[in-house]
Amino acid sequence: MELFLQQVLNGLTLGGVYALVALGLTLVYGILHVPNFAHGAFYMAGAYSAFFLINRLGLNYWWGMAGAAVTVALISVLSERLVFHPLRKAPYLHHMIASIGILLFLEAGAQALWGADFHRMETPYTQLLTFGSLTLPAQRVLIIGAAFLLVVLLQLFLTKTITGATIVAMAQNREGAALVGIDATRVAMLTFAIAGALAGMAAVLYAPINLVYTSMGHLVITKAFVIIVLGGMGSVPGAIAGGLIIGFAEAFGAFYISTDYKDIIAFALLVLILSVRPQGLFARGAH
Amino acid sequence: MKMLNPTAGWTLLLVLALAFPFLAGNDYHLTVMSTAYIYAIATVGLNLITGYTGQFNLAHSGFMAVGAYTVGILTVDHGFTFWAALPLAGLVAGLLGVFVGLVSLRLKTHFFSIFTLCVGYIMFLLIEKWESLTHGTVGIVGIPAPEPVAGLDFSEPRALYYLVLGFLVASLWVMHRIVRSLLGRTFMAIRNSDDLAQALGIDLMRNKLLAFVLSVFFAGLAGGLYAGSVRFLGPGIAGVEHTFDMTMYMLVGGIGTLLGPLLGAIGVPWLTQYLQFLQEYRFVVFGPLLVLLVIFLPHGIVGTWLNRRRRRVARGAPTVPATAPAPVQEVRHA
Numbered sequence: 001m002e003l004f005l006q007q008v009l010n011g012l013t014l015g016g017v018y019a020l021v022a023l024g025l026t027l028v029y030g031i032l033h034v035p036n037f038a039h040g041a042f043y044m045a046g047a048y049s050a051f052f053l054i055n056r057l058g059l060n061y062w063w064g065m066a067g068a069a070v071t072v073a074l075i076s077v078l079s080e081r082l083v084f085h086p087l088r089k090a091p092y093l094h095h096m097i098a099s100i101g102i103l104l105f106l107e108a109g110a111q112a113l114w115g116a117d118f119h120r121m122e123t124p125y126t127q128l129l130t131f132g133s134l135t136l137p138a139q140r141v142l143i144i145g146a147a148f149l150l151v152v153l154l155q156l157f158l159t160k161t162i163t164g165a166t167i168v169a170m171a172q173n174r175e176g177a178a179l180v181g182i183d184a185t186r187v188a189m190l191t192f193a194i195a196g197a198l199a200g201m202a203a204v205l206y207a208p209i210n211l212v213y214t215s216m217g218h219l220v221i222t223k224a225f226v227i228i229v230l231g232g233m234g235s236v237p238g239a240i241a242g243g244l245i246i247g248f249a250e251a252f253g254a255f256y257i258s259t260d261y262k263d264i265i266a267f268a269l270l271v272l273i274l275s276v277r278p279q280g281l282f283a284r285g286a287h
Numbered sequence: 288m289k290m291l292n293p294t295a296g297w298t299l300l301l302v303l304a305l306a307f308p309f310l311a312g313n314d315y316h317l318t319v320m321s322t323a324y325i326y327a328i329a330t331v332g333l334n335l336i337t338g339y340t341g342q343f344n345l346a347h348s349g350f351m352a353v354g355a356y357t358v359g360i361l362t363v364d365h366g367f368t369f370w371a372a373l374p375l376a377g378l379v380a381g382l383l384g385v386f387v388g389l390v391s392l393r394l395k396t397h398f399f400s401i402f403t404l405c406v407g408y409i410m411f412l413l414i415e416k417w418e419s420l421t422h423g424t425v426g427i428v429g430i431p432a433p434e435p436v437a438g439l440d441f442s443e444p445r446a447l448y449y450l451v452l453g454f455l456v457a458s459l460w461v462m463h464r465i466v467r468s469l470l471g472r473t474f475m476a477i478r479n480s481d482d483l484a485q486a487l488g489i490d491l492m493r494n495k496l497l498a499f500v501l502s503v504f505f506a507g508l509a510g511g512l513y514a515g516s517v518r519f520l521g522p523g524i525a526g527v528e529h530t531f532d533m534t535m536y537m538l539v540g541g542i543g544t545l546l547g548p549l550l551g552a553i554g555v556p557w558l559t560q561y562l563q564f565l566q567e568y569r570f571v572v573f574g575p576l577l578v579l580l581v582i583f584l585p586h587g588i589v590g591t592w593l594n595r596r597r598r599r600v601a602r603g604a605p606t607v608p609a610t611a612p613a614p615v616q617e618v619r620h621a
Binding site: 034035082083086087090092093094096097098100101102103104105106107108109111112218219222225226229260261263264267268270271274275278 | 337341343390391393394396397398400401402404405406408409412413416527528531534538568570571573574575576577578581582585
């Protein structure tokens with residue numbers, strides 16, 4: 001039973017991080033109508049900027065996270081302005097290739113600045129918490145708490161504010177949103193900023209229990225793709241549900257099947273589901 | 288300047304390639320060129336499904352790795368000769384392509400790309416983790432050089448160079464035959480609009496599958512050659528960044544043309560050689576280059592040149608319609 005609960009908590013940790021990354025990806029998908037491969041590099045950039053602020057400049061963890069959120073939001077908005085905006089009328093293939101260009105640039109840039117070594121990010125939350133018979137590293141509890149707080153805040157922003165509603169409107173139907181007078185340029189920039197900030201914060205949450213290295217975004221972004229396909233491209237609740245499904249599948253798969261093959265489980269799940277339902281589990285018809 | 292006609296152009300390229308070993312300063316240059324040719328074979332294959340048929344495949348380096356590991360495992364662990372294992376490299380990759388294609392090609396646009404991205408990752412992770420078959424992260428060492436044929440010792444860089452060049456020329460010829468045939472036209476019709484193609488009575492699934500299997504067959508073959516020429520394999524060869532590399536080669540040269548991906552696959556690695564000081568930071572330059580190309584020169588160098596020439600021909604002789612298919616990637620939004 002304890003082992004089972006331990007896996008539930010592992011699943012929540014992974015699921016929370018994946019959901020944050022997938023949320024940004026799914027929002028940007030609504031704007032671009034193309035999966036943004038550079039999103040994984042945004043995640044990586046978040047970890048590196050926080051690593052720099054915390055380990056080199058000696059700021060505390062939370063300032064590191066805030067710095068990462070701002071930096072990645074900026075990178076994300078710049079990519080939208082400089083790359084995706086000029087391409088908005090181009091075929092989808094060109095968007096995807098351009099996003100690969102951004103990915104290569106950011107990864108090589110991080111490597112040029114900080115080298116190819118693996119880095120360890122410091123966290124002040126190294127103690128172990130005990131709940132009854134369960135022992136938990138504080139950082140994992142923090143990840144779960146912070147991830148769910150961010151998800152709830154984003155959800156409130158999207159549903160309770162006018163600005164949030166314009167993002168959702170544009171994600172759901174770009175042409176329709178333009179018809180009712182939504183300023184597409186402003187919404188696109190805002191969406192990219194939010195997506196970048198979420199990816200950056202997710203990276204800072206997860207990096208202390210993993211490591212910081214230039215290709216750290218690869219697996220995470222690929223899983224985020226799996227999640228948004230599962231959850232329906234462009235769907236916010238879908239991204240949250242999908243994140244949890246993949247998080248749990250991986251945690252339980254690692255425990256009951258094999259740690260070696262845990263990363264394959266998410267991909268195998270997608271391959272299986274798309275073989276049966278090409279439109280994804282919760283697709284809403286179009287797109 | 289008078290325009291080169293295609294036959295003369297290709298002959299010139301072939302003569303240059305044949306003369307290269309006599310012009311190259313050292314064996315290192317030969318090895319760089321041989322490896323570039325091997326990736327050119329895989330890129331020419333990728334161009335069939337991505338450039339001509341419009342399905343952006345992200346598992347290509349995975350299929351190349353399958354071919355390479357087929358040769359590596361069969362020769363090192365099972366005592367096959369290189370020549371017996373090489374055709375199997377193409378075959379195994381092709382067979383796997385049938386299975387992957389049957390499922391993935393039902394998906395359109397970026398769904399297909401995401402699916403193949405995951406397939407590529409599954410291949411990479413399987414190669415890394417399935418130690419009893421693939422030797423895991425240790426990799427496969429001691430792959431034999433291709434056994435001598437007619438007295439040519441292929442462990443010698445010059446002979447190996449000509450061997451790889453032979454395969455490249457053969458691959459290009461086969462690809463030329465494919466894209467100039469009715470089948471090639473069918474692929475391009477699917478690329479330009481699969482709805483329209485279907486309305487014309489084209490069996491989408493069958494043709495896409497055929498393009499995909501042919502494409503990954505080239506990747507498998509290139510992988511087999513890679514195993515025989517580098518003679519060492521690690522899981523890294525399946526890395527998705529190699530697919531990105533090949534995509535870049537295609538795009539720099541001109542996607543959906545025969546010459547473009549070839550020139551890209553040969554030119555870009557050479558550019559990297561000359562930009563030695565960049566070393567692993569080459570992507571700091573190439574990333575933005577890729578973005579600029581997509582924005583300002585979406586048809587690549589060869590594609591833009593072909594378009595311009597076609598326009599000039601059309602202006603000069605308005606009564607003659609341009610018969611060659613446009614190398615333009617006219618894919619619509621989903």
